[in-house]
Amino acid sequence: MTWFAFSGLNNNKAVNLxxxxxxxATADGFHGYSTEAQAEANPNTLNPLTKVxxxxxxxxxxxxxxxxSVAGAAGNAVAGGVSTAIDSAFSGLISGAESPNFWLxxxxxxxxxxxxxxxxxxxxxxxxxxTTILKPTRIDST
Numbered sequence: 740m741t742w743f744a745f746s747g748l749n750n751n752k753a754v755n756l757x758x759x760x761x762x763x764a765t766a767d768g769f770h771g772y773s774t775e776a777q778a779e780a781n782p783n784t785l786n787p788l789t790k791v792x793x794x795x796x797x798x799x800x801x802x803x804x805x806x807x808s809v810a811g812a813a814g815n816a817v818a819g820g821v822s823t824a825i826d827s828a829f830s831g832l833i834s835g836a837e838s839p840n841f842w843l844x845x846x847x848x849x850x851x852x853x854x855x856x857x858x859x860x861x862x863x864x865x866x867x868x869x870t871t872i873l874k875p876t877r878i879d880s881t
Contacts, residue, residue: 741771742778745785745793753778754796767792 741761744753753775756764765771767789772778785793 741765741773742775743769743771743796744778744782745769745790745797746782747785748790748793749797751779751782754798756796760796764793764796769793 740755740757741764742753742755743764744751753772755775756771761771769783769789770781772781783789783793
């Protein structure tokens with residue numbers, strides 16, 4: 740738990756932040772202190788952009804700022820949607836890997852990529868490992 744004070748906000752009183760709020764405040768460039776007195780003695784200076792960010796950490800500020808509450812709600816929805824999308828992608832991949840059709844499609848993709856590589860190597864006419872392997876060999880019949 741870290742104390743943050745913002746000049747001109749919250750009657751210059753410090754707020755105690757912890758968890759994600761503390762990390763976000765620090766990432767935004769705000770300096771926090773271990774005691775309330777230290778934070779109030781050294782408030783973070785604000786410009787118009789950082790003032791909007793700092794208001795998010797002051798309890799009850801969004802009630803006075805409807806646009807802020809909408810933005811906060813939208814941010815929470817986006818954050819929840821991203822984690823849900825990542826979870827479903829991984830669970831889909833894991834459940835898909837258990838299917839025989841998944842491995843058939845994976846093998847088809849690998850063979851397709853190999854076929855394209857061989858074709859490009861033959862078209863280039865350069866001596867490389869692929870063209871050396873594919874060079875016709877003569878078999879003598881005696």
